[in-house]
Amino acid sequence: MNKVLDRFLHYVAFDTQSNSDNSTCPSTEGQLKLAENIKNEMEQLGLDNVTLDDNGYLMGTLASNVDHDVAPIGFIAHMDTAPDESGQDVKPQIVKNYQGGDIQLGTSGEKLSPAQYPDMDNLIGHDFVTTDGTTLLGADNKAGIAEILTAMEVLINNPEIKHGDIKIGFTPDEEIGRGANLFDVDKFGAEWAYTIDGGYVGELEYENFxxxxxxxxxxxxxxxxxxxxxxxxxxxxxxxxxxxxxxxxxxxxxxxxxxxxxxxxxxxxxxxxxxxxxxxxxxxxxxxxxxxxxxxxxxxxxxxxxxxxxxxxxxxxxxFNMKEMVEPYPHIIDIAKQAMTDCGVEPHICPIRGGTDGARLSFMGLPCPNVFTGGYNFHGIHEFITVQGMNKAVEVIVKIAENTAK
The missing domain is CATH 3.30.70.360 (Alpha-Beta Plaits)
Incomplete structure (x- = not known):
């Protein structure tokens, strides 16, 4: 399961900060560079129908390994990082087996402190991935990409885990509100999907601002x-x-x-x-x-x-708030809740105090709740994620696929 960490550390080296002042799609060249890199990785994994269009939308399919009809589902993440803080020359640091107290962020003079971020007190013994205090980290949403692809690798390497067709989608420019603008729902081909773009372990969201x-x-x-x-x-x-x-x-x-x-x-x-x-x-x-x-x-x-x-x-x-587009399909939420429970995670259904691609996609005919990545403090220099949280997200993605096939 160290592969999810290896993937994540590789992806954050790409500067993919989106730019609302640029009207092109994607709004920055770095997003295309990351997309091309991930496309090669998807092909090497053996995913089918891997496509990358000129606007930076990357899609692929993990084919079903069952002989009965299963609803095709999707997992979606975005490649850009927020304009709020620099995403260039990210230098992540790993703090293993956190035992409490402040974490110094490189030599920047900045620190992560449980006095300011009390969630840290619940993560004793976890391995933290933090910034060096000069940039954001990019867990929002490169952690989601790493978790989705690692989950696909788990399914490929363990064919005894049964699943239907799984559609993978990676989008540009989510942070500037354009992630769903040119998303081809029909081409994607999923009956419903999950954005892997949430925060702490257990988050499950289908309401947004x-x-x-x-x-x-x-x-x-x-x-x-x-x-x-x-x-x-x-x-x-x-x-x-x-x-x-x-x-x-x-x-x-x-x-x-x-x-x-x-x-x-x-x-x-x-x-x-x-x-x-x-x-x-x-x-x-x-x-x-x-x-x-x-x-x-x-x-x-x-x-x-x-x-x-x-x-x-x-x-x-x-x-707009996706609630009205997701609530008519309660099984979508039930499958995710059961997957978390099966993985030893207590589901915490809460409103998103923000938005995701899933909000727009839900109104485009693809109901799309949001699932945790294991990250905290997105959009700033105090952003961090834990390796255990990323691994748990991988487990939940695999279990969602398995439970859907059941």
């Missing part, structure tokens, strides 16, 4: 400061007023569970024009509409108060 984005543009007037009296309008001051009008208690750092939020993700500032980029999240479809209306009302209110300058807003829907 309804998601929208908002671009608030503050328009000022730029004039030389030496002659600016009664003429200059600093758009950054307008932007500050708008941000301060937003509810400070409805942000990611102040919410949990089924609570929604507004999140200021970036600012592009200047005298004449400042752009505030927000994401808006809520599990309830009615509430997401109320949140969008609230932001519009704040724009209207600020415009009514401004003597000079103005504010405009552009709101775009990103994805």
């Amino acid at each position: 309804n998601a929208s984005s908002a671009k608030v543009i503050c328009h000022g007037v730029s004039v030389h400061p030496g002659t600016a009296k009664d003429k200059l309008v600093n758009s950054m001051n307008i932007a500050a007023r708008f941000q301060l009008s937003m509810p400070s208690e409805e942000t990611p750092e102040c919410t949990d569970g089924y609570e929604g939020f507004y999140h200021l993700t970036s600012i592009k500032s200047g005298i004449a024009r400042t752009e505030l980029n927000y994401i808006i999240r809520d599990f309830d479809k009615d509430n997401i509409h109320l949140r969008k209306a609230f932001m519009q009302s704040k724009v209207d209110q600020l415009n009514s108060e401004l003597a000079k300058g103005r504010v405009s807003i552009e709101i775009t829907d990103s994805y």
Whole structure:
């Protein structure tokens, strides 16, 4: 089972950070380089119908080894890493048999501390894979790729484990919301699928946020400061007023569970024009509409108060809660829950405070819950995963395939 770790360490060496400013698919060349490498690996494993299209969508099939009809199922992961932190020159470190306390992250001066991340206290004796404190790790979602392919190798090497057709799909640009844009559901050919893109061992998710984005543009007037009296309008001051009008208690750092939020993700500032980029999240479809209306009302209110300058807003829907598309097929969840139980894992069904390719794919006709990878603290320099967690994900994937055939 060290193969899952070997695969993971190989994949994180590829810089696959996606880029929302680039309209191509995939948005970065590194994703194609990783896809070509994985394609060769899939062919060497003996998977059938391995294809990689020009947009970076990689698919393959492990053929059924039973003589009766079994629903074809799929496993999906994404190849890109988040733009939130650098994914270049990742230098993972392995801490074996963790015995508690802080973990120093290379020579960066950063550390993993159970005081900040109490989940570490539940992982005594595990082997940690961490960053060196200068980049993210890439467990989101290269761990999922490594786990899926290792599970396929287990099935190939153990033909006594019976399974139907298993479809494998690896996607680009999930982190910038485009992972399902060009996914060919008919070509994929699964009746349902599981994204292997969750966190701690036991996570099983089929609810996610309804998601929208908002671009608030503050328009000022730029004039030389030496002659600016009664003429200059600093758009950054307008932007500050708008941000301060937003509810400070409805942000990611102040919410949990089924609570929604507004999140200021970036600012592009200047005298004449400042752009505030927000994401808006809520599990309830009615509430997401109320949140969008609230932001519009704040724009209207600020415009009514401004003597000079103005504010405009552009709101775009990103994805929706997959719950309504998965709940009609309870056997999909039941099979995954039973697989976890069979592998000695207590299933923990919880909402995804985010989104996956599976959310979009569920609305495209491919019901697609999300299963754990064993990782923590995604999108930042404190990201880590355990070898035991990755191995357990491999076991669960194998067991899902086996239980489906039963």
